[in-house]
Amino acid sequence: MNTAIxxxxxxVLTPLIPAVASAxxxxxxxxxxxxxxxxxxxxxxxxxxxxAGVAAGAEYEWRIAFVPGLDLVLRLDALALLFVTLSAVLWxxxxxxxxxxxxxxxxxxxFFAFFNLCVVAASGxxxxxxxxxxxxxxxxxxxxxxxLVVHTGSAKAMAAGRTYLAYTLAGSxxxxxxxxxxxxxxxxxxxxxxxxxxxxxTLSASVIFVLxxxxxxxxxxxxxxxxxxxxxxxxxxPVSALLHAVAVVKAxxxxxxxxxxxxxxIETVAALGLGIPLAALASATIIYGSLQALRQSDIKxxxxxxxxxxxxxxxLGASLAGPFAVIGGLVHLVHQGLMKITLFFxxxxxxxxxxxxxxxxxxxxxxxxxxxxxxxSVAALGMIGVPPVAGFVSKxxxxxxxxxxxxxxxxxxxxxxxxxxAAYFLPMLYRAWLKPSADTLPSREALASTRTWLLILxxxxxxxxxxxxxxxxxxxxxxLGWATLIVERIYLP
Amino acid sequence: MNLxxxxxxxxxxxxxxxxxxxxHGPRLIWLAAPLMTGLAVWLAMAVHTAPEGGALGGWPVPxxxxxxxxxxxxxxxxxxxxxxxxxxxxALGSYGTTRAETTRSYTFWPLFYGLWAAVNxxxxxxxxxxxxxxxELLSICAVALAAFGSRKAAMDYLMIAxxxxxxxxxxxxxxxxxxxxxxxxxxxxRAPEARxxxxxxxxxxxxxxxxxxxLFPLHGWLPPAHGAAPPAVSALLSALVxxxxxxxxxxxxxxxxxxxxxxxxITGFGVLGAAAIxxxxxxxxxxxxxxxxxxxxxxxxxGYLFLVFPLAGGGEAITPWAAGAWGxxxxxxxxxxxxxxxxxxxxxxxxxxxxxxRMDGLTGLARAMPVTTFAFALCAVSLMGLPPxxxxxxxxxxLISSLASGQWPYALVIIAGGLMAAAYLFRPLARMFxxxxxxAITPLPHNWLPLAPLALAIAAMALGLLSAxxxxxxxxxxxxxxxxxxxxxEP
Numbered sequence: 004m005n006t007a008i009x010x011x012x013x014x015v016l017t018p019l020i021p022a023v024a025s026a027x028x029x030x031x032x033x034x035x036x037x038x039x040x041x042x043x044x045x046x047x048x049x050x051x052x053x054x055a056g057v058a059a060g061a062e063y064e065w066r067i068a069f070v071p072g073l074d075l076v077l078r079l080d081a082l083a084l085l086f087v088t089l090s091a092v093l094w095x096x097x098x099x100x101x102x103x104x105x106x107x108x109x110x111x112x113x114f115f116a117f118f119n120l121c122v123v124a125a126s127g128x129x130x131x132x133x134x135x136x137x138x139x140x141x142x143x144x145x146x147x148x149x150x151l152v153v154h155t156g157s158a159k160a161m162a163a164g165r166t167y168l169a170y171t172l173a174g175s176x177x178x179x180x181x182x183x184x185x186x187x188x189x190x191x192x193x194x195x196x197x198x199x200x201x202x203x204x205t206l207s208a209s210v211i212f213v214l215x216x217x218x219x220x221x222x223x224x225x226x227x228x229x230x231x232x233x234x235x236x237x238x239x240x241p242v243s244a245l246l247h248a249v250a251v252v253k254a255x256x257x258x259x260x261x262x263x264x265x266x267x268x269i270e271t272v273a274a275l276g277l278g279i280p281l282a283a284l285a286s287a288t289i290i291y292g293s294l295q296a297l298r299q300s301d302i303k304x305x306x307x308x309x310x311x312x313x314x315x316x317x318x319l320g321a322s323l324a325g326p327f328a329v330i331g332g333l334v335h336l337v338h339q340g341l342m343k344i345t346l347f348f349x350x351x352x353x354x355x356x357x358x359x360x361x362x363x364x365x366x367x368x369x370x371x372x373x374x375x376x377x378x379x380s381v382a383a384l385g386m387i388g389v390p391p392v393a394g395f396v397s398k399x400x401x402x403x404x405x406x407x408x409x410x411x412x413x414x415x416x417x418x419x420x421x422x423x424x425a426a427y428f429l430p431m432l433y434r435a436w437l438k439p440s441a442d443t444l445p446s447r448e449a450l451a452s453t454r455t456w457l458l459i460l461x462x463x464x465x466x467x468x469x470x471x472x473x474x475x476x477x478x479x480x481x482x483l484g485w486a487t488l489i490v491e492r493i494y495l496p
Numbered sequence: 497m498n499l500x501x502x503x504x505x506x507x508x509x510x511x512x513x514x515x516x517x518x519x520h521g522p523r524l525i526w527l528a529a530p531l532m533t534g535l536a537v538w539l540a541m542a543v544h545t546a547p548e549g550g551a552l553g554g555w556p557v558p559x560x561x562x563x564x565x566x567x568x569x570x571x572x573x574x575x576x577x578x579x580x581x582x583x584x585x586x587a588l589g590s591y592g593t594t595r596a597e598t599t600r601s602y603t604f605w606p607l608f609y610g611l612w613a614a615v616n617x618x619x620x621x622x623x624x625x626x627x628x629x630x631x632e633l634l635s636i637c638a639v640a641l642a643a644f645g646s647r648k649a650a651m652d653y654l655m656i657a658x659x660x661x662x663x664x665x666x667x668x669x670x671x672x673x674x675x676x677x678x679x680x681x682x683x684x685x686r687a688p689e690a691r692x693x694x695x696x697x698x699x700x701x702x703x704x705x706x707x708x709x710x711l712f713p714l715h716g717w718l719p720p721a722h723g724a725a726p727p728a729v730s731a732l733l734s735a736l737v738x739x740x741x742x743x744x745x746x747x748x749x750x751x752x753x754x755x756x757x758x759x760x761x762i763t764g765f766g767v768l769g770a771a772a773i774x775x776x777x778x779x780x781x782x783x784x785x786x787x788x789x790x791x792x793x794x795x796x797x798x799g800y801l802f803l804v805f806p807l808a809g810g811g812e813a814i815t816p817w818a819a820g821a822w823g824x825x826x827x828x829x830x831x832x833x834x835x836x837x838x839x840x841x842x843x844x845x846x847x848x849x850x851x852x853x854r855m856d857g858l859t860g861l862a863r864a865m866p867v868t869t870f871a872f873a874l875c876a877v878s879l880m881g882l883p884p885x886x887x888x889x890x891x892x893x894x895l896i897s898s899l900a901s902g903q904w905p906y907a908l909v910i911i912a913g914g915l916m917a918a919a920y921l922f923r924p925l926a927r928m929f930x931x932x933x934x935x936a937i938t939p940l941p942h943n944w945l946p947l948a949p950l951a952l953a954i955a956a957m958a959l960g961l962l963s964a965x966x967x968x969x970x971x972x973x974x975x976x977x978x979x980x981x982x983x984x985x986e987p
Contacts, residue, residue: 029866068964070823070889075961109934110863135892139883146877153929156860161930165922172918175882176911183892183907187899 010053010063011077011130014087015123017046018094022119029112036102039115043095050084050091054480057084058488064132073191075139076132080195081489082264082333085482086129086257089337092468093249093344094122096461100348101241103457104355114154118245120147125250128257134182134192134266137258141178141222144254145171151242152235163237170231174221181214185266194265205275208267212277215262222255223318226288229311233295236303240351243303247310248344253336256317260333264493269324279410281322286416288315293423300362302350305427306343309386312420313339320401323413326494328404330486331397337482338393341469342382348462349379356453357445362431367440369432371450374459376435378466383428385469388421393472396483499542500563500620503535503573507613514605521605522588528609529581536570536577543570544969562622562679567972568826569619572743575830576619578955579735579837580612586841586948587728589941600644604728611637611732618740624668624678624701624752627744632661635708638737645725653721656714660707660741667700683752695756701748708741711802712772715795719779722791727844730787731837734794739829742801746825749805762805769802770909777916784855786843786924790836793879793920796913797832800894801825803906807897817897819971824893826970827963831886831956835878838952842872845945846928849937858927863934867946872928874953876921878960881914886959889967 021042028035053063063079079087101118105111124147127140145168153164186192188202200208221228232252236243246252263272272278292312299305316339320332352375353359357368369376385392398417405413476483510528514521543565565573591604614634621627635657643650668678674690674697675683687694710718718738722730749757776796783789807821845868850857862869878885891910898906940946959966 026866026870067962070820070893070963070967113862113866139888142883142888146873146882150862150929153926156863156930156932158930161926164926164929168918168922172915176915179892179895180907180911183895184899187896 007056007061007063008065010049010056011065011079013049014046014053014079014091014130015077015126017042017049018119018122018126022116022123025112025115025119032111035112035115039098039102039119040095042119043091043098046091047095050088053079053084054088057081058480066132069135073135074133074193075136076193077127077130077136078132078195079130081485081492082260083130085333085336085485085489086253087126088485089253089340090122090125090129090249093244093340093465096344096348096465097241097244097249099457100244100351100461103455104239104241104351106455110154113150114239117147117150118241121151121245121250123147125254128254131261132194134186134194137261138175138179138182141254141258142175144250145175145222148242148246148251151245152238154239154242155237157237159237163231163234166234167231170221170228174218174228176218177214177221178218181211181218184214185211192266194261197268198266200267200271208271209275209277212262212267212272212275215266216259216281219255219258219262222251223259223314224252224255224288224311225284225315225318226291226311229288229292232311233304233307236301236307240303240347240354243307243351244344244347247307247347248340252310252314253340256314256321256336259318260321260336263321263324264329269493272322273324278322278324282319282410282413285315285319285322286413288312289319289416289420290423293420293427297423297427299427301360302353302362302365302431303347303360305362305431306346306350309346309424309427310339310343312424313343313386316397316401319413319416320404323401323404323408323410325404325407326490327400327407328413329490329493330483331400331402331404333486333489334400334483335394335397337486338385338397338469338472341465341472342385342392342394345378345382345462345465345469346386348458348465349375349382352458352462355458356450362434364441364443365431365434366438367435367444369435371440371444371447374463378462380432380435381466381470383432385473387424387428388417391470391473393469393476393482396473396476400483499535499539500565503532503539504563504613504617504620506532506535507609507616511606511609511613514609518602522591522601524605525581525584525588529584532612533574533577533581536574539565540570540574540969543567544965544972561626563620564622565620567969568743568746568822571826571966571970572739572829572833573616573619575833575959576612576615576736576739579833579952580608580615580732582948582951583728583731583735583837583841584608586731586945589945590726590728603640604644607637607641608732611641611736615736615740618743622680622747622751624671624680624683624748626678627747628661628664628668631664631708631741631744634737634740635661638733641729642721642725642733644729645723646720649717649720649724652717656707656717660704663700663704663707665704667697667702667704670694670697670700680747680752684754687753688755691756694753698748698753698756702745705741705745705748706768709738709745709798710795711768711798712775712795713768715772715776715798718795719788719791722794722840723785723788727840727847730791730844731840734791734840735833735837738794738798739801739833742798742829746804750808757805757809762809765802766806766903766906769799769805770906772796772799772802773909773913774799774916777913777920780920781916781923783920785853786847786855786858787840787853789855789920789924790839790843793839793917794836796917797828797836797879800828800832800890800910800913803894803898803910806903806906807894807901809901817900820893820900821897823967823970824890824897827886827890827893827959827966830966831878831890831959834952834956834959835875835885835887838871838875838949838956839879841952842868842875842946842949845940845949846872849940850935851938855924855927858924860928860931860933860935861937862928864937865946867950869925869928871946871949871953873925874957875949876925878953878956880917880921881910882918884957884960886956886963886966889960889963 124144131137296308385394617630780792804825878887881891
């Protein structure tokens with residue numbers, strides 16, 4: 004037997020072991036942290052091995068049977084690996100950050116158990132080879148995230164948890180309805196083969212598409228299904244990072260990509276006339292999210308609405324269906340993750356160390372917390388699309404893709420969005436670096452006493468990664484290079 | 497054959513032994529639990545290759561008594577053995593040897609084993625009168641156990657159970673008068689000759705069994721009886737007892753009268769099932785008591801079982817996905833057994849610990865009782881029909897069969913039922929996570945007690961993750977009515 008087929012299983016198991024270990028090691032913080040970091044590093048090593056293999060053309064697959072005809076399939080192709088790599092890299096950063104962030108707070112065992120379970124689910128979603136497998140891991144993600152959202156147990160967190168469940172479970176119901184309808188006519192759907200739609204009328208096929216995308220749209224936070232995301236910022240900062248960058252919204256966006264390319268196929272989506280309406284919805288979400296972000300005075304809320312806007316870039320790229328647009332969408336899956344996690348790491352540090360939660364309190368904080376704010380600024384500039392940070396690359400390819408697909412209005416959307424991004428990010432940077440320090444800021448001495456490198460360095464690292472992903476976009480193993488590889492394999496099989 | 501006989505007779509022996517053994521009686525569960533579970537596993541593996549069965553004492557039908565286990569019987573026997581074994585071990589905490597001797601600790605164990613024997617007898621009997629004896633033994637044990645909680649609820653239960661038995665018996669007499677036999681397969685051969693009287697008999701039997709299964713609208717007795725009983729008893733009542741009368745109903749319509757099932761009857765069962773799902777869930781949403789909520793959830797979950805009638809069809813109404821629907825019903829029955837028993841046991845521990853059976857008593861328990869809460873949550877996931885649980889496989893198969901057979905209203909009901917289940921089960925879960933304080937709790941009688949619901953929850957999850965073998969078992973040796981659909985499932 005070729006041991007390489009075990010790679011998908013190992014990638015799912017590496018976070019599962021620390022999930023169980025964290026639950027059992029509730030009284031041993033040191034051991035727990037060690038196990039968490041160790042397995043995160045181990046997964047990174049596995050991912051590196053798989054990257055080399057998949058780049059050389061290998062595909063790893065592992066399956067077991069559910070009921071007859073229905074298989075649990077884990078399949079590691081280039082697209083899966085894009086998401087796996089993202090979650091593996093950010094998992095290391097978030098684990099380190101969370102260890103520092105939660106130090107001394109109660110119920111860390113529970114936190115790390117469910118946190119790792121989320122990573123299990125994200126890996127499973129990435130590597131799902133069939134619709135049913137995707138749905139299983141998608142739901143595990145829904146359920147495993149809830150205890151994290153309500154982690155603090157405050158009334159606000161409980162309300163956020165309720166909103167989160169209401170949207171995501173309703174979305175799951177729609178998704179399940181779509182999957183079952185589809186599979187009742189076409190048989191079990193595997194991503195490698197796509198669905199056989201010959202038994203469906205145009206109308207049924209379109210309605211199923213709407214059910215699938217609507218169900219996925221709840222996690223992707225497409226309007227009008229987005230309100231849970233800003234509400235969920237009541238959760239601790241590492242959880243926000245997880246929701247916004249590593250797992251939850253990404254799972255939805257990734258699912259949209261899978262449905263368009265590996266279930267329906269781009270030709271079918273175009274033939275059914277479904278691509279452009281979805282692109283329009285994504286564009287509306289982009290603009291609406293930015294407008295809402297502009298209205299927020301709370302840092303985390305502004306970032307949350309910014310996610311609503313930015314994640315829709317991925318959907319936009321996927322629905323435009325030209326090679327450049329797809330590259331732009333896929334690469335944004337990674338780029339947005341790197342930039343947004345940096346921003347949330349930064350927001351968490353501001354709140355923890357300086358008690359800053361509102362934008363108005365940020366005056367002069369840049370000079371007091373230079374590393375954190377430098378990272379924050381790099382990420383913010385990237386979000387606006389300033390070269391050479393990664394966000395520029397995404398927007399450039401999306402705009403090219405818009406032209407290529409004959410939807411040049413996309414360029415207008417991108418420009419409007421970039422202006423709006425600038426309008427809500429630049430004032431924060433201006434306050435942080437150029438305004439005189441407010442009296443409410445803690446003194447340098449006070450800050451020096453609370454300095455925790457584990458809290459600061461993960462953000463610096465992800466900011467560097469976002470910068471690097473833009474600077475070295477031309478390299479083969481950059482996110483852009485990898486996205487290009489995926490798209491070449493889609494269009495030139 | 498001897499295996500089937502052992503599975504029915506051994507619990508009866510344990511029943512006698514527990515009476516004789518006096519205050520050592522409770523310890524018998526340490527022997528009974530592994531022994532019975534092992535035999536059930538053996539049976540499942542044997543049935544996997546060929547249906548197990550034969551006539552007792554070597555006398556052929558109609559003189560002898562037939563015992564026979566098809567795939568469904570073997571699967572449910574295994575699920576109920578696991579449930580009963582774990583619940584029995586759990587009950588040691590309440591009715592075990594460490595407590596002072598009470599009437600209850602004496603009476604619990606004989607009733608427990610009697611109930612177990614009766615469930616197994618129902619599963620393997622192929623004769624209307626045998627089934628009657630088994631279901632009577634079951635009802636008596638169940639009512640007596642329910643009286644551990646509320647005597648009034650138990651009285652109501654007794655009345656319903658007796659009325660149900662009478663209706664059943666009357667139906668049996670009518671059928672016997674019409675066709676001259678009580679054996680299910682012989683009835684199937686002879687029924688077409690005396691259509692009308694057999695149908696009237698079957699209607700009476702069905703009415704009696706519906707009352708015992710607590711199908712809407714005859715469900716009123718269930719929530720008080722199940723909700724008021726001690727946790728181990730609630731678990732047995734909700735997990736095992738109501739399933740047994742449902743299995744008889746299946747045997748009557750799918751095995752004895754496959755030619756007589758008409759669209760009106762099939763639709764009737766389907767509509768009642770759908771109404772039970774919606775009505776039971778709506779009432780569960782409004783409960784303030786934790787156990788009452790779980791009991792109303794049973795009313796709703798039982799409704800899903802009855803969807804097998806329209807989804808599998810029967811006789812001429814056979815659907816292309818009949819085998820899938822049959823498997824879905826088997827999965828649902830097994831997953832509900834495990835998960836509902838787990839839920840009741842977990843709830844019992846929480847109520848013991850917090851001293852408050854109402855929703856607000858749960859505040860913060862996730863911090864004080866993490867293992868119990870986790871078990872509760874896993875069981876809840878299975879009941880909601882979310883992956884990766886056995887409940888999910890059941891709902892998925894049901895949805896596929898309803899859409900593949902063009903009966904989409906049932907699909908809508910199933911999806912709505914899942915969402916409502918999520919809504920009513922997340923209410924207690926949210927209470928457990930709410931707040932920032934860790935509440936002080938009454939210590940549990942034994943620290944390992946939370947492992948019982950956890951084991952049941954893990955079994956419910958495993959049923960979903962490793963669903964291939966259980967599915968094959970459940971659809972192997974399908975009654976003729978379902979066999980035609982088996983080809984369609986294989987792609």
